[in-house]
Amino acid sequence: MNIDIQPFIDRYRAADGNIITLLQDIQHECGYIPEDVVFALSDALDIPASSFFGVATFYTQFHLHPRGKTIVTACCGTACHVKGAERIIQAAERELGVTEEHPTSEDGQFTLERVACLGTCSLAPVVLLNGEVHAKMSPDKLRREILRFKEAIHD
Template sequence: MSRTAEVDLNVVDWLNNVIAEHGSTPSALIPVLQEVQKKHNYLPEELLTYIATALNLSPATVYGVATFYAQFSLDPKGKYIIKVCDGTACHVRGSLPIYEAIRKRVKLVDGKATTDDGLFSVETVSCLGACGLAPVITINDQVYGQVTPEAIDLIIDVLEKREGM
């Protein structure tokens, strides 16, 4: 797995500021992780080890918290994050066939969530709160309502074209 996501020049400096802002105490863990998630789109292992050192926690505990919450990801995410709503309304209107259609289209196999080229991440979410538009997906926070497996092809076509594929 590629771990070379863009870590900018002063990452340690930046992280120190974040930690200083929230305090070097165990209770600062979740806010600090949220900031890292926001900046990098995932939680790089080496930064988690650093955070454990700085907050005087065991790395196992930091890993436990990072894996507990769905808002955190330990793998680098793709450029386009596709969220398929699988709340009750979307589920009964066929969200799973759509989920499968997307995975098939972007060629995701073996339970992977992100394509090898780092372009797409596909995940399900519990409810996007747009049940009237069911089934719903979002791509980088843009909402697509009443999607069908056929519509998926069109949507992905557009994105791939934009990426020059």
């Protein structure tokens, strides 16, 4: 990603920051944590790149790859699994043309994420659409929701 890293350095120094605040700043600006930005900041600040990646991979809030504008978060916890989460995920993968290895759609509009229990098991199976809870989801219901988002993109 072709981006000026100086503002990150300035904010990091001004706030007497740490790696977490620096990663948050990068993600806020870039939408994710680009590898080349990490390496450039590692050189400039004399912090090992492994320290950045160690933190970035530990916390689920950080993303090392570009994400879509719409995030479909499917719960794979036990309650959701028992109630058919896998069929819902397969429907989403077909609808979006994504896989677990390539979770973001070609057009960059959608990312399908899998998470462990969202803490709302009584609503299982649960899917979040851009953070909004959708309870008692089914493959058909999710396909309709995804279509609604797709139509909104083209409006």
